[in-house]
Amino acid sequence: MFIGIVGARKYKDKQSVIDFVKELAADSVIITGSCRGPCRWAGTEAKARGLRTIIFSPDLENVHGKFEVAQRYYENNRRLVQACDILHAFISKEGGFTGGTRFEVEYALQIGTEVGLHWEGSIRQSVCQHTFPFIHSGKRLFTAWQRFFVETFA
Numbered sequence: 001m002f003i004g005i006v007g008a009r010k011y012k013d014k015q016s017v018i019d020f021v022k023e024l025a026a027d028s029v030i031i032t033g034s035c036r037g038p039c040r041w042a043g044t045e046a047k048a049r050g051l052r053t054i055i056f057s058p059d060l061e062n063v064h065g066k067f068e069v070a071q072r073y074y075e076n077n078r079r080l081v082q083a084c085d086i087l088h089a090f091i092s093k094e095g096g097f098t099g100g101t102r103f104e105v106e107y108a109l110q111i112g113t114e115v116g117l118h119w120e121g122s123i124r125q126s127v128c129q130h131t132f133p134f135i136h137s138g139k140r141l142f143t144a145w146q147r148f149f150v151e152t153f154a
Helices: 014-023 038-049 066-082 099-110 139-153
Strands: 002-007 029-033 052-056 086-091 114-119 124-127
Touching (some): 066 099, 099 114
């Protein structure tokens, strides 16, 4: 199984990411990014376990501005998510559910990829539906749904 592992750079619980990777089956293929935090921790632990590991990094050659850097990162995020059978996202207390991690989760849901959310210092939550009916109609509803889970299970 191709398991994507992503997360917020502000996520601080390194041990929870390492423990998660240790729980995975020996034939798992880990797909992650090159950013600091959960992505690097997952990649390092997966390699230490001898798991096949695929690291996605954006192509930043010939970049001419900040907008183009962001665009390359989002392209990289899409490719990473498309390569996964399931995506696990580690969400920080400090930074919340924002930026590239949020983009990856929303994109995974759009294309029908199962998502596991790991809230820092809290519970694991699976989003097993292939798609939410409201995911295409606006991100505000997704935020409200996500807030429901946080308030209900926190």
